[in-house]
Amino acid sequence: MAKVTYRPAELDDAELAADLMTASYPALAQDPVTTRLRWEQPRRGFLYGRFIAEMNGKPVAFLGWVHGPWNEVEDGHCEVEVWLERSALERDVLIEMFTWIGDRAEAERSRLLMAYCAEDEAEMLGALDALAYRRERIERVWELDLKAHGPRLAGEAAEARDRMAAAGIEWTTLAGWHDPDRIRKLHELNERTVEDVPHTLTIVREAFDDFEKRIVAPDRPHDRFWIALDGDRPVAMSYLKFPPVRGPVWTGYTCTDPEYRGRGLARAIKLQTLAQAIELGVPVVGTANDGENAPILHINETLGYQRRPGFVEHHKRVTKRQDA
Ligand SMILES: CC(C)(COP(=O)(O)OP(=O)(O)OC[C@H]1O[C@@H](n2cnc3c(N)ncnc32)[C@H](O)[C@@H]1OP(=O)(O)O)[C@@H](O)C(=O)NCCC(=O)NCCS
Structure with missing residues (x-):
């Protein structure tokens, strides 16, 4: 597996992030304009971590964590996301990335990590299972x-x-x-x-x-x-x-x-x-x-x-x- 490096995403990376999310799950493309707007307008009291992952100097994934104000989030949950483009899709790479972003989310004093993936993303399902994430709900x-x-x-x-x-x-x-x-x-x-x-x-x-x-x-x-x-x-x-x-x-x-x-x-x-x-x-x-x-x-x-x-x-x- 090629070495993965991570860098914080700046506002000007929003379009790149939308491209990477789209390359990760092309069936539901992500819009660059609304992605940037979401980044520009954080919800009151919410905190966000956003990163671009690179392999061989090339951006391959967008990663993020987000949680609400802890005094209003009784269960202490924090959402984590990994959008790895399909050309680099491998279960081991996903495991490395979910581990990396999960560590950062834990350092935020989260008590529960939440991650979504689609029912037809076999590698994502496998990686989350390997990391002991449990299936909780289905969004039809x-x-x-x-x-x-x-x-x-x-x-x-x-x-x-x-x-x-x-x-x-x-x-x-x-x-x-x-x-x-x-x-x-x-x-x-x-x-x-x-x-x-x-x-x-x-x-x-x-x-x-x-x-x-x-x-x-x-x-x-x-x-x-x-x-x-x-x-x-x-x-x-x-x-x-x-x-x-x-x-x-x-x-x-x-x-x-x-x-x-x-x-x-x-x-x-x-x-x-x-x-x-x-x-x-x-x-x-x-x-x-x-x-x-x-x-x-x-x-x-x-x-x-x-x-x-x-x-x-x-x-x-x-x-x-x-x-x-
Ligand atoms: C979901 C929601 C929008 C429905 O509003 P509503 O005005 O009561 O819906 P309607 O009256 O138009 O239709 C409800 C239909 O569901 C049916 N229904 C209600 N409870 C049901 C149940 N437990 N199982 C199966 N059907 C059910 C009704 O019989 C009706 O169907 P019918 O017209 O064929 O008889 C409302 O409950 C709500 O605001 N929920 C919270 C927000 C939400 O969940 N939004 C949707 C997801 S984002």
């Missing part, structure tokens, strides 16, 4: 062929609008909604619902400032961000992310206020995002959901989404280092 990943299902979905979107109108629910986009308090209301809806996504690890509350920045990112235009309204109260939302340079068009988040669930609103508002994508000529859209999230899995199945390999969330408990 789906794709919807809008060319094949376009006319049916457009019809269902129209029917859903009729049903919402009959129930006194309005629908709008963020661009068309002029409530001066709209971003704060959406932040509240986001925070009220996100804990209901099945999960194992602590979810850190998103600061309003961070939500405000995230919602104006260039991959989520406000005329494509859909909201269901009961009067001036947002009761459901759904949006697709449209990466500016490359990568799949993908659902960002769909949710319904707990008091309004089971009335078809998530399905109705998600359908509006799909109908618009069809009009825009998008051929395929993706989405990912926790394997235990029964209502959204049911919605996606009935909308015609097809499963593709999902993501495996791995956990490894580590001992808190006294010297850190």
